[in-house]
Amino acid sequence: MCDVCQDLVDPKETKLAELLAGYAGQKGALIPVLQKAQEIYGYLPADVLRRVGRGLKIPVARVYGVATFYAQFRLTPMGRNVLRVCLGTACHVRGGAKVLETIEQELGVKDGGTTEDQRFTLEIVACIGACGLAPTMMINDQVHGRLTPDKVGGILAQYE
Ligand code: FES
Structure with a gap:
C-alpha cells in the first residue's frame, strides 16, 4: 500500500485487520478477539462483529450471541x-x-x-x-x- 493510501486508512481498521490475521485458524479465538476489538474501538460496532465473524470464519449469529451474552462486551459506545x-x-x-x-x-x-x-x-x-x-x-x-x-x-x- 502506498503512503497516501496508508494515510487514508483508519488506524483502528488496520489494528483490527492485524488482530484477525493473528488469530486466523486458532481455536477459542472469539472471546480474546472480541476483547481486543473492544479495546481498539471502545465498544463493538455491528460492522466489527461482522468482520470478526468473517475473519475467524465463525457465523455472525454466533459472534453476536457471544457479544450479547457476556456483560464485559458493549455493543453501544460509552459516554464521554x-x-x-x-x-x-x-x-x-x-x-x-x-x-x-x-x-x-x-x-x-x-x-x-x-x-x-x-x-x-x-x-x-x-x-x-x-x-x-x-x-x-x-x-x-x-x-x-x-x-x-x-x-x-x-x-x-x-x-x-
Ligand atoms: S461499599 Fe465500598 S465504596 Fe461503596
Missing part, C-alpha cells in the same frame, strides 16, 4: 464520562439506592445505559474502595463521597 454508582454494603446502608434513583431520574438511563447526548454512561458497581465516604460514586477517575440526592445535580453539572 463514565459514572459508577456504588451499591456495595456500606453505600447501600447509607442511602446509595436513593442516590442512584436520583441519578437515574436526572440522566434518564439505567445501569449500563448511555445518555442520548453521549454525556454519561451509568454503571452500578459493588465497591469502589472508599467505603468511609459512603455513599459514593465515581465519575471517570474522581470519587465523590458522602452523597445525598440533593448533591447529585450539582456534581453532574461539572461534567460536559
